[in-house]
Amino acid sequence: DVVMTQSPLSLPVALGQPASISCRSSQSLVFSDGNTYLNWYHQRPGQSPRRLIYKVSIRDSGVPDRFSGSGSATDFTLKISRVEAEDVGVYYCMQAIHWPPLTFGGGTKVEIK
Amino acid sequence: QVQLVQSGAEVKKPGASVKVSCEASGNTLTDYYLNWVRQTPGQGLEWMGWITPNTGDTVYAQKFQGRVTMTRDTSSSTAYMELSSLRSDDTAVYYCARGESGDKIDYWGQGTLVTVSS
Numbered sequence: 001d002v003v004m005t006q007s008p009l010s011l012p013v014a015l016g017q018p019a020s021i022s023c024r025s026s027q028s029l030v031f032s033d034g035n036t037y038l039n040w041y042h043q044r045p046g047q048s049p050r051r052l053i054y055k056v057s058i059r060d061s062g063v064p065d066r067f068s069g070s071g072s073a074t075d076f077t078l079k080i081s082r083v084e085a086e087d088v089g090v091y092y093c094m095q096a097i098h099w100p101p102l103t104f105g106g107g108t109k110v111e112i113k
Numbered sequence: 114q115v116q117l118v119q120s121g122a123e124v125k126k127p128g129a130s131v132k133v134s135c136e137a138s139g140n141t142l143t144d145y146y147l148n149w150v151r152q153t154p155g156q157g158l159e160w161m162g163w164i165t166p167n168t169g170d171t172v173y174a175q176k177f178q179g180r181v182t183m184t185r186d187t188s189s190s191t192a193y194m195e196l197s198s199l200r201s202d203d204t205a206v207y208y209c210a211r212g213e214s215g216d217k218i219d220y221w222g223q224g225t226l227v228t229v230s231s
Contacts, residue, residue, distance in 0.1 A: 037215055048208060048221040049158070055216065092158055096217040101174040102148070102160040 002027050002098040006091075006105035012113040019080040021108045023093035028073045030097075037096035040069055040078045043107075044089040052091075053078065080110075088112060114138070117209050117222035124228045130197040133225045135209030137190045142166070145211040148218055149183060149194045153205040161207075163217075164192060199229045 003026040013019045029036050038056050041049040051060050053069040056076060066081040080087055093105040116138040125131050137147070142164075149161040162173035164183050171183045177196070185192040192209060207225045212218040 031215070033215075035215060037217070039216060039218065048224055049210075050221070051219050054219070060219070094158075094218065096212075096215065099217075100160075100162070100172050101176075102217055104158040104160070107157045 001101060002029075002095050002103050004093055004095055004103050004105040006093060006108050008108060009106070010109045010111070012111050013080075013083045014113045015085065016082050019083050019087075019110060021078045021091050021093075021110075023071075023076040023078070023105050025074045025076075025095055027098055029095050030073055036072065038069075038071070038076050039094045039096060040067075041092045041094065042087075042089055043092065044086075047089075049092065083110070083112070085112060115141070115211070115220045117141070117211065117220060119207075119209060119222040119225045122226040122228070124230065125199050127200055127229055127231055129199050129229075130195060131199060131227050132193055132195040133207050133209075133227070135192045135194075135222050137192065137209075137211065139190075141211050142185050142187050142190055142192060145213060146217055147183075147185065147192045148210045148212060149181075150208045150210055150218070150221075151205040152208070152224075153202070161194070196227075199227075201229050203227065204229045 005024045007022045029038050036056050040053040043049040052063050057069040068079050090107040090109050092107050118136045120134040146163045148163040182195045209222040210218045
């Protein structure tokens with residue numbers, strides 16, 4: 001199985017400050033069609049996950065532009081340019097090309113400092 | 114608007130089975146993959162398997178092979194996930210989630226808490 005490793009585990013951030021989350025995969029996530037299938041999800045306490053970004057860097061509809069995704073092959077990053085109170089929760093990366101199974105990172109908990 | 118509405122919480126005894134339903138809006142079950150993902154208390158996300166849109170074929174994670182059965186009823190736009198031989202460590206929130214062929218998971222249901230306890 002492809003292992004997805006996120007860091008840090010916990011990320012305290014002051015309001016208005018930037019945040020960065022790393023996600024590394026044990027195998028390249030570049031598919032034969034040329035796309036890289038790496039998604040990012042945000043889960044607020046008590047809620048279902050919501051997808052923020054797909055194919056490494058494409059924001060879903062309604063996702064604020066303070067969120068950005070980057071990376072290639074096995075090394076990916078989610079950045080929040082200026083953290084707002086509503087951004088707290090756990091962020092997960094997920095790979096969608098080496099299946100079964102689809103695999104998720106262990107999660108990064110973002111909290112306000 | 115995409116909607117995935119799951120059945121309510123369940124309490125089961127060890128060894129029993131549970132069947133969770135997921136009612137999907139529009140042509141979700143015939144146009145999208147329908148995944149099942151679980152989240153154990155305080156833990157991350159674990160993919161269990163999916164039903165394909167066109168043929169309704171299933172692919173399961175090896176961990177759940179032999180214990181999980183995923184089905185769908187396109188006439189009622191409802192998908193089902195049945196897990197048998199329940200153990201205490203199957204206590205979790207179970208999510209259905211749809212997705213396209215490439216990206217696999219975009220929208221999630223609200224989740225169903227299954228508690229396994231004697």
